Amino acid sequence: MSGGWPAETVGxxxxVAVLAFAITRPRRLPEAVAAVPAAAIALALGLVSPHLAAGRARELLPTLGFLAAVLVLAHLVDREGVFEWLGERLARSSRGRPRRLLVLTFAASAGTTAVLSLDATVVLFTPVVFATxxxxxxxxxxxxxxCTHLANSASTLLPVSxxxxxxxFGVTGLSFLSFTGLMAMPWLAAIAVELAVFLRFFATDLVGTDGDAEPSPSCHGTPxxxxAVLAAVLAGFALTSPAGLPPVWTAAAGALVLAVRGLVRGTVTWRAVLAETAPLFLLFVLALAIVVQAVVGNGLGDVLTAVVPRAPGLGSLLATAAVAAVLANLVNNLPATLVLLSVLGPHPHPGVVLAMLLGVNIGPNATYVGSLATLLWRRVLARRGATPGLREFLxxxxxxxxxxLVAAVVMLWLALLVTGRMGA
Amino acid sequence: MTRVVVWVSEGTWEGCVDAAARLAPPDADVTLLHVTDAEVVAAASGAFEGLLGRGRHDPGEAVRELAGPAERRLLADAARRLGRPVRTEVRTGAVEREVTAACEGADLLVCARDGRRDRLGPPSLGHHTRFVVDHAPCAVLLVWPDQAPGLDSIPPEPPHPPHHRPGPPRPPGLPPP
Known part of the structure; x- marks a missing residue:
């Protein structure tokens, strides 16, 4: 079976089955439980050729390797006490003033997200901020x-965020530094707009000064x-990129150094380190990419191709970001990115890819759980009394x-103009 | 015996406790109430769900675990500050609804204004407090979290537009202009 509406329907x-399973997680089973058989069916029915699937897997391996390395790196950095230390710094520097604490939390969340990716901010830094x-x-x-907002809107700066x-990153054709250079102003603009809205939106919650409270004595020394390892990894990303070395090796080296130190000191175990690589999640991404290929290659791609602009003008960039944000909110930004990348083809204009990334990264803040599908599912659970409504968050x-999104895209457009990449 | 509920909330609790100490009858049955905002826990968990299975530890669980001890420390400090025997009550959920529910059978609720002291006006009640003031099933004592502002903090009355300016008194019986 290849091409035509029967193939498209099966795809x-x-x-839908893979995404529905990933969102509802029956019996808390891993997402890969549905995705891997679905990918196998797509291959068996010839919706995706084995050759194409092998090609997608080869392209994805460095990305998945990086993800595993950075998840381990973030876990080890946490075990070294970096986030507790950061929380103590926030507490001291804010001097108990709520607006000051908010600005500092913005800075710390944006930095954590940029360097260690949004996963670290969501999973490791959020509880620390609550405690602070x-x-x-x-x-x-x-x-x-x-924290929850900046994990999304501040995840645009580095290719690794x-x-x-x-x-x-691969299809942009940009170097690590060019990517970062073009995204720097959109990143700052997004953070500034978020901060302005937060200060107003939460004006009644930003109350009290803890003037009497002595800052608690530091329980943790500076890690x-x-x-130093984090700084070296960051420098490594920038230095090795021009040499064509994928960031996975730099992140893996950093993770290895911290893992060996942790193992020698007995603060971590091999088992815990390996578990942090999330092997089943990596398998899920791989299988999802193959299923997405089955859908895009059999008709849906043509529909989306008509909707997604290719030229890098301001209007087109805004439209691309808007389509990406809507798609990310309908499903989740991971499948949305895979779909849009397939639609954009092998050599899209880098500006269009960056606008797409602004859409899929910032967009999920509209639905606090990352997608409308997840939100609807949570509403089903809420009726059973499991979760409260989050009208305020929405x-x-x-x-x-x-x-x-508009501020970030305008900044991207300006950055493309200034660097002469509009016609590239 | 008068039953008084004092809503202990981060940022404004000291003002409420001080007001209760000053104004509640000496023999009143005082309850210090703290509500953990379930939306905060849900927001942390929600962001985690957006990761579609990356990371093994739900930060919402971590926040929930941290909330308990923080709440107990706050209530202990509030009780010490009040300096008389009190009950304490902790709840988790939608803050405004939990506070109103906790006031059932009470005679008085002590709660504080929110917002910035340098910008007085309608936004000095956050939407939780607004709901509580509107729906509490008892009298509400609304206190300033710190010192009450002087009358000079009220801006001067804006000048009336010309057609609203009061004219000289009209003799009775004349039709309006």
Missing amino acids: VVLL ASTLRLRARPHVYA NLTNLLA AFAL TLGAWTVPAT
């Missing part, structure tokens, strides 16, 4: 929401070794996402 059914606000007797809500960036998303 769509497979993709609670210790200072300040309301945690603005600060926790800041978000899995979506890594997936798209100098881990910070209102915040409605305020921030359009403004952040």
Whole structure:
């Protein structure tokens, strides 16, 4: 079976089944449980040729390797006490003032997201921020929401800040530094707009000064070794990229150094380190990419090709970002990125790819769980009393996402103009 | 016996406790109430779900675990500051609904204004406090979290537009202009 509507229908059914399983997670089974058989069916029915599938797998391997390395790196950095140290720094520097703490939380979340990717901000830094606000007797809500928002909107700076960036980095044809250079102003603009909205939106929660409270004595010394490794990894990304070395090796080297240190000191175990590589998740991404290929290669691609612009003018960049943000909110930004990359083809204009990334990275703030599909599922659970409604979070998303996205895309357009990449 | 509920909330709790100490009858049955905002826990968990299975530890769980001890420390400090025997009550959920529910059977709720002191006006009640003021099933004592502002903090009345300017008193019986 290849081409035509029967193939397209089967492909769509497979993709919907994979995404539905990943979102509902029956019996908390891993996402790969549905994705791998679906990819196998797509291959068996000839929706994707084995040759094409092998090619996609080869392209994805460095990206998945990097993801595994950075997940381990973030875990080890956490074990070295970097996030607790950061929390203590925030508590001291904020002097108990809520607006000051919010600005510092923005800076720390944006930095964590850029260097260690959004996963670290969501999983490791958010609880630290909650603890910091609670210790200072300040309301945690603005600060926790800041982490969840910046994990998305500050994940545009480096090719390594978000899995979506890594997936798209190869097709941009840009170097590590060029990518970062073009995304620097959009990144700053997005953060500035978010901050302005947050200060207004949470004005009534940013109350109190903990003037009497002595800053708690530091329980943790400065984790100098881990910070030095992080700085070296960051420098390594920039230095090795021109030599054509994928970032996976730099991240893996950093993770290895910290793992050996942790093993020698007995603070981590091999088993824990290997578990942090999330092997089943990597398998899920690989299988998902093959299923997406089955859908895009059999008709849906043509539909989306008509919708997604290719030229790098301001209007086109805004339209690309908007389509990407909508698609990311319908499903999740990971499948959305895979679909859009397939649609854009092998040699898209780098500006269009970057605008697409702004859309899929910033867009998920509109639905706090990353997609409308997940949100609807949570509403089903909420009816059973499992989760509260989050009208406030959705209102915040409605305020921030359009403004952040427009500001970031305009900055991208300016960066493309200034660097003479408009016609590239 | 008068039953008083004091809503202890981060950022404004000291003002509420001080007001209760000053104004509640000496024999009042005082309850210090703290509500953990379930939306904060849900936001952390929600962001984690957006990662589609990356990372093995739900930060919402971590936040929930941290919230308990922080809440107990805050209530202990509030009780110490009040300096008289009190009950404490902890709840988790939608803050405004939990506070109103906790006021059932109470005679008085003590709660504080929110927002910035340098910009007084309607936004000095956050939407949780607004809901509580509107729906509490008892009298509400709304206190300033710190010192009450002077009357000079009220901006001067704006000048009336010309057609609204009051004219000289009209003799009775005349039709309006």
